[in-house]
Amino acid sequence: MTAKVQYADVEVGTELPAQTFPVTRATLVQYAGASGDFNPIHWNEKFAKEVGLPDVIAHGMFTMAEAIRVVTDWVGDPGAVVEYGVRFTRPVVVPNDDQGATIEVSGKVAAKLDDDTVRVDLLVKSAGQKVLGMSRAVVRLA
Amino acid sequence: MPLDQSFVGRTYPPTDPYEVGREKIREFAEAVGDTNPAYTDPEAAKALGYADVIAPPTFVFSITFKAAGQVVEDPQLGLDYSRVVHGDQKFAYTRPVRAGDRLAITSTIETIKSMAGHDVLTVRGEVHDEAGEHVVTAWTKLVARGEDEEA
Numbered sequence: 001m002t003a004k005v006q007y008a009d010v011e012v013g014t015e016l017p018a019q020t021f022p023v024t025r026a027t028l029v030q031y032a033g034a035s036g037d038f039n040p041i042h043w044n045e046k047f048a049k050e051v052g053l054p055d056v057i058a059h060g061m062f063t064m065a066e067a068i069r070v071v072t073d074w075v076g077d078p079g080a081v082v083e084y085g086v087r088f089t090r091p092v093v094v095p096n097d098d099q100g101a102t103i104e105v106s107g108k109v110a111a112k113l114d115d116d117t118v119r120v121d122l123l124v125k126s127a128g129q130k131v132l133g134m135s136r137a138v139v140r141l142a
Numbered sequence: 143m144p145l146d147q148s149f150v151g152r153t154y155p156p157t158d159p160y161e162v163g164r165e166k167i168r169e170f171a172e173a174v175g176d177t178n179p180a181y182t183d184p185e186a187a188k189a190l191g192y193a194d195v196i197a198p199p200t201f202v203f204s205i206t207f208k209a210a211g212q213v214v215e216d217p218q219l220g221l222d223y224s225r226v227v228h229g230d231q232k233f234a235y236t237r238p239v240r241a242g243d244r245l246a247i248t249s250t251i252e253t254i255k256s257m258a259g260h261d262v263l264t265v266r267g268e269v270h271d272e273a274g275e276h277v278v279t280a281w282t283k284l285v286a287r288g289e290d291e292e293a
Contacts, residue, residue: 002190021175034173035204060228065174065200072199077190078180078238081199085232085281134230 004076007116007141016074016107016120021066023058023092024100031062045096057091063103063131067124070105071137082117083138092126101126107137116141144256145263145286149219152251154212159244159272160205167197167241174198187240196238202245203231206267206280209247213265214284219251221263221286229262230283236276244272252281259288 028042037059040047048056064086072078094101103126110121117140124132164184171181179186180196187195214223239245252264267280 027173027175031173034170036208037204061200061203061231062174064231065176065198068199069174069176072176072178078178078198079190079192079196079235081235081238083232083234084199085230087230088228 002077003080003140003142005074005141007112007118010109010112010118010141012109012111014109016070016109018104018106019070019073021069021103021105022100023062023066023094023103024098025056025094025096027100028056028058028062028094031059035059035061037061053091053093055093055095058094058101058103060086060088060091063088063092063124063126066103067105067122067132067135068137070107070122071120071139074107075139075141080140081137082140084136086122086124086135087133088131089133090129090131092131103131110136113138145219145221145254145261147254149251150254154209154216154249156246156248156270157209157212159246162197162239162241162243162245164195164241167195167201170201170204171198184241192238192240194241196240199233199235199238200231202233202239202269202278202280203282205245206247206249206269207282209249209267210265210282213249213251213263221261221284223286225287226284227287228282229285230264230281232281233278235278237278239269239277243277245269245277261286261288 107120107122111119120137122135248268250266252266255262264283269277
């Protein structure tokens with residue numbers, strides 16, 4: 001395990017580089033195949049609306065996978081992630097057009113912990129609204 | 143009808159091993175658009191100290207959630223899966239999942255709560271490798287919406 005960020009170089013409040021991740025219907029079909037989650041709310045507009053959703057929504061686990069990239073890109077070594085948790089508070093609605101939706105992720109160091117680890121709190125939004133709550137990772141730095 | 147509290151603490155038999163393949167990891171990394179070379183290039187993974195390519199942090203969910211199917215589909219528990227949404231997800235890692243791992247999952251019902259007419263069920267999936275060493279634990283909170291909420 002070899003994180004490229006030094007524990008001594010970060011402090012509470014240190015911001016991680018923010019990123020924006022696009023998600024289209026094609027992305028969701030690809031994610032469904034790779035993850036094995038074929039729930040039709042993620043690809044079938046008719047079904048999604050029948051169960052009361054505004055439109056097709058992204059897999060919560062897709063959003064979770066994107067959000068942690070802000071952390072893994074920051075430290076370089078994805079194996080440096082010790083803990084990662086989220087609450088799915090609001091769906092990412094993905095319209096059937098060329099644009100799709102975007103997931104905006106920012107993060108900052110919220111606490112310095114033992115054993116060269118830090119807690120990073122992530123802010124994850126789509127269409128101006130927070131989509132994940134309690135989105136936190138503990139990561140081991142060098 | 144609320145879920146039976148006596149199921150709290152129930153542990154299900156470990157799954158048959160899931161063998162993690164390099165190409166499955168690649169497929170997953172491509173699907174989430176993550177180009178970190180540790181997921182696809184064994185040399186890059188070795189440079190970080192891993193024997194083979196590693197998987198993105200959330201990759202293991204596909205395996206633990208399938209294992210949680212034993213719980214979700216337990217007829218004695220009687221969870222109505224058509225009403226279930228994924229509430230929370232958490233992972234605690236001892237080490238990253240890597241290609242070549244043969245992973246067995248042991249699922250346990252950690253908590254059952256009834257909140258505002260919803261059943262809230264937390265399933266803990268302990269992931270061990272072939273040597274019996276702990277790799278990661280996944281906690282999946284499922285919320286079964288109450289019947290009276292039907293529009």
